[in-house]
Amino acid sequence: MGDDLVGPQSTEVTETTEVTETTEVKDAPVTLALDAEGGDNAPGEIVAGALLAASSSLRVLLVGRPQVIEPHLAGDVSATARSHISVLASASVISSHDEPAAAVKTMHDASIVVGARSVADGLSQGFVSAGSTGAMLAAALLIVRRAGGIRRPAIVTLLPGVRGPVVFLDSGANAECRPEHLVEFAILGTAYSRTVIGKAGPRVGLLNIGVEEGKGNELAQAAHRLLERSGLNFVGNVEGTDLLADVADVVVTDGFTGNVALKAMEGCAGAVFSRVRDAAGTGVRSKVGGILLRPALRRMRAGYDPEEYGGTCLLGVRGLIVICHGNATRKAIANGLRFGAEALRKGVLAGVEAEVARITVPGDPAAS
């Protein structure tokens, strides 16, 4: 079914449609819920982030205990920004020690639960939090609920590819996957790349341990076969070495491998930067070199900084869920809000719907 739909549509037609939709949506203000009580720096930095990002086109619904939030909204703050922030009262906080699903089911007045409910009820179009990732995932699945045709929402991360961002998923929402789940990830990633990044026909790659077909574990081999006949623009296996190279616009893998690969890259980039710093601190010659090179290195490092790109989100539910690092500062929170608003304006949710309608996932009861 999915294959039949691809043929008649030319790339241009698809592109034109998208551009029109984007323009229409652009003027509409976006409302995002923000968990004022999530993360190591809550509530001060979270509220400060809201004040940095809030505007007439980005309204913020600040979720938390009013007595905790209000002092940070008073005093010497921008009256304009303040006028675009509303407070949505919650009464408790889910900590990282709580069992996520159980907490979401029982703590009806927790900030993550209230924030997720605001999306489900249409008060907001998305929810941003630096709190417990596990609780955010549980709230997304149980309260915001899955988008039609998607059984496994996935965490999307943007990798700093050599020629622009690479859409990478799943970064850790689904530790155990079946082959058809990787096809769903490819659908979500394709929708994201089309709408948010603006690629007309994103190339989809499968993270694997060799480029040849037949490589990999059982999951990768089966996923390869399914992706080949999915109707997506599947370009084959992508090795870890090529994740940042310009060989695919979207790379899919299971949430275990994805999380390990992502964190391994983070750790490696951190180690290399430290060593560059160490190298620039040894000997007069290197020290002078390091000082001269510092601004350029700082600009470059920003590309690897989650505070800057802020683009980790859960895709595949009926709203946009933006997941910030636990140690997010006001800058990271503001970037998370801006990123979320931009993705929604560009039509990422409608993009997922369109891609689900276009591609048939094998093993989907609705398709057989």
Next chain:
Amino acid sequence: MGDDLVGPQSTEVTETTEVTETTEVKDAPVTLALDAEGGDNAPGEIVAGALLAASSSLRVLLVGRPQVIEPHLAGDVSATARSHISVLASASVISSHDEPAAAVKTMHDASIVVGARSVADGLSQGFVSAGSTGAMLAAALLIVRRAGGIRRPAIVTLLPGVRGPVVFLDSGANAECRPEHLVEFAILGTAYSRTVIGKAGPRVGLLNIGVEEGKGNELAQAAHRLLERSGLNFVGNVEGTDLLADVADVVVTDGFTGNVALKAMEGCAGAVFSRVRDAAGTGVRSKVGGILLRPALRRMRAGYDPEEYGGTCLLGVRGLIVICHGNATRKAIANGLRFGAEALRKGVLAGVEAEVARITVPGDPAAS
């Protein structure tokens, strides 16, 4: 059983025993077979590598077609080095396009088969090749054969940790693993760390997507439980971010995840280095800084260069199998030979035997 044996032995006793063994072995010359016909730069660079490394304590058995090898051993070469090289005739070459296991079974006169047989027959103690990794693995399993008590030999890679090398396995020999295989990897890694790196009681970590117990996919969760009661010095889960941090001396994972993580780090380090280079080429200030910093960066980069550390090997068979990059130059080959000889002199094979005797692998028929 394994637990009982650990108790009475103090760390000092173990250490003393190891030091004595190492000293005894140190004087014995090592003979390594070298595949003269494997890799992109064969035979010229391979033979040149042999000439760089061969000495009275490192004899090289050069495997290949004599008419192909001999010209490179003649002419302007060191007579001393030449005198420590013998030629072992093979008649064909397994290419990367051949199906590895089938090729090893049928091409009895191929260089990889002849080299592996020299280990099995006691002509050499190890085999070095830059040829097909798949064929090397197949030859190791089918011809050199598994070490007693080891069902899944694994590829060991040394990661450039912030406080010295981290022993990482499996880097790709076993794409599909059961939990007990990860315990075998931990045994192999512990033996390697004790003997080659010289750690008395190496800390073993499990690569996972969170530090808490209960995290990860089914394989990681089950492996965690087995490692906890293995008698090894298991320190728990290690996240990708901490692979290069000093949290474990040995990190184990399945060969799929291991290969992806390793290559992701390689790709990321390469991308960061390129960007440092680009940053140092933009603007006069940065250019001067880059030139001054260059020697320090070059020294640092060597730590991430497979040509330099040359330490990827297959452990768990009755000999040492050193796997070089397909594009290995003479320097990489010479380092691979030196690394292999050093590991053998330090008693890595006896170390594996000792660790297998000390630790009981669950699910091992011999142990139940």
